[in-house]
Amino acid sequence: MSNFLSAPINLAATLQSGQVFHWHQEPDASWSGLIDKMPARVSEKDRRLIIQKGDPETIAKHFALDHPLEKIVAAFPKDAMSQAALRSCQDIRIMRQPRWECTATFITSSMKQVAHIRSMSLAIRERFGQSVEGSKISAYPSFETLAASSAAALRDCGLGYRAENLLKTARILAEGGLDLDSLAKQKNPLLRQSLTKLPGVGVKVANCILLFAYERLDAVPIDTWIHRILLAMRGGRDGTATELARYARRRLGPYAGYVQQYLFHHARSLKKSISPPSP
DNA sequence: CGCCAGGGTCTCG
DNA sequence: CGAGACCATGGC
Helix, strand or coil: CHHHCCCCCCHHHHHCCCCCCCCEECCCCCEEEEECCEEEEEEEECCEEEEEECCHHHHHHHCCCCCCHHHHHHCCCCCHHHHHHHHHCCCCCCCCCCHHHHHHHHHCCCCCCHHHHHHHHHHHHHHHCCCCCCCCCCCCCCHHHHHCCCHHHHHCCCCCCHHHHHHHHHHHHHCCCCCCCHHHHCCHHHHHHHHCCCCCCCHHHHHHHHHHHCCCCCCCCCCHHHHHHHHHHCCCCCCCHHHHHHHHHHHHCCCHHHHHHHHHHHHHHHHHHHCCCCC
């Protein structure tokens, strides 16, 4: 896997595109974070990953440096929006995330901005996570740990009504009601159906988990941003969730999840850049 | 300060 | 099945 270290990656955009939420940038512009319980520090030079701390194999796998970006890019739709997103977000990668951590953070993500998902993630880590030597932040707590916590304690981390969902899901997993790893053999529709049995996991969050933790690169989470984009692609014609999902799958191609990620990040960076300067 | 955010769930037609 | 209400919280 470490022989992929020459593969291109847009590190900053990858880490800021709403996939993972706990990485932070150091004064020297490198990025520090945890891959499960392993501290890592990486930077980017000429679109290549420079490793300053952490096991190269683990890092290369986490950042999915083996994903065939050329093939993925070639499969992008040819419409103006997809191509604009492709140009502005070049070399973003869909990372391979730990399943529970991904499931938990996206349960907290509903009706929340990226910045607040981050603050909730950091609060949960600080309150419940194991400290890690060589890391400023703690590991994401196991579902056993969260199962033994309380809704009130999770609310203290800013989760609001999502606290009960995360607690219930942690308890289901702790009691063996579902095994995230054994789901990996299921095909997309069944996997999605299995995941949506968890409290706080609907179709959108399930698709995030499929894309980010099960490497289903054709899975398309439809949030408010992607919904608006699909609407525009359809000439303003809205539809049911099922219709839009079918449209996205057909329109965005075999790597629809990748296309979706580029569209999402591009739309958000546009919005940020055109926000009026404060007086 | 008011709007909106990587939505899920329950109810009612 | 599909539309609507409600759910807490904080960034911008």
